[in-house]
Amino acid sequence: MHRQMRRLLVVGAHGDDETLGAGGTIARLAEEGVTVSLCVLTNDDGSRSETGSGVINRTAAIELAAKTLGIERLRIHEFGDNRLDTVGHLELNRVVEREVRDFEPDTIFTTGMSDLSTDHALVSRAARVAGRPGKGSVRELRTFEVRSATDVGEASGLPITFRPNCWQCLDETHLERKVEALRAYGKELEPWPNPRSERGVRALAEYRGSQISVGLAEAFEIVRFVHH
Template structure:
């Protein structure tokens, strides 16, 4: 059993699978303690007052996480697609609570891209993981959900990956995990389907010399002597 503690922050159900499902599986396989936290309810704006859709998305998220080997899934209830309307301190508070409770050494956060919820979560992660004395977090990285980061027009966001994870051995589990998200599945050539996710992983694999990879931006890394 590893002593690593990995916290993954998503704004919406499916962000984490699209952006780093293969990497999550790798962490789980080596025995790291992994928690996935979805900050919003995931459906209240698109499907107002539809409890059935809300419960469906939550169930899909837990099934997807379990496929990757993760049972610690936290689903919060901040308003989907409206995080930018909340006081910054309110979002900070829920993210800081996750960091304080779980005490991760590594935090992965959704990239601050065209989606304003993504930007808001990233801003709060930056606050919650600031390197003050006693901070448990030694590494902060962002991941890029397909159908969001690549659709962001320049120069609104900065996405130049500098950290890559070989997911050749876990790509099939990533695809299997995303199949649970029937509410988010779209036909090719939309980026949310098996074929597109495989192409995406193979592309980044060619960048770093392996069959399949996921890209990240290392925001901050603190090495112990």
């Protein structure tokens, strides 16, 4: 089914981007034998720290979420949340390029350029630089949508550039693992109708599924796919 995908590198700005954007797909691909590596660029609560008294250990949360999804390899970098714009492009690019060189993925999943989060857009660009043609083994590059970043970007007048052209069908078990991984992030799961609520995550999976007449799916935008 995924004969061409063997090594998947997921590049996210924040721990939880990978789960919100592609958690069900990662769970499914890992189950099917794809080796998955996760690179998270920031590791502090930054702008979110004022939202509650329940302080979570973000590193432990990322590790637990990764384990739940079947991610084998994890690299957490220590840039500041919502401060990636203070990091030079060269430095950010080099960090992601090193991930690509070390892991040699054939596929990269990353955040989108049109998300409201500036961190997401910067990470998306760095992943595109690291996975550009002629640099290593990357044949496929996709972006995913992150609830409360991609959708809120749309609702805030940013140009819509997330145009799904790839759907991964999911079973109920994959969605369950996505929700379980989200729970690792504790306070990131909000009550309905917040987009990061369990029901909000399910609603998007049902909507993306119904676009292609299946029960559940995650949608992606393929930036590049090279056939051999």
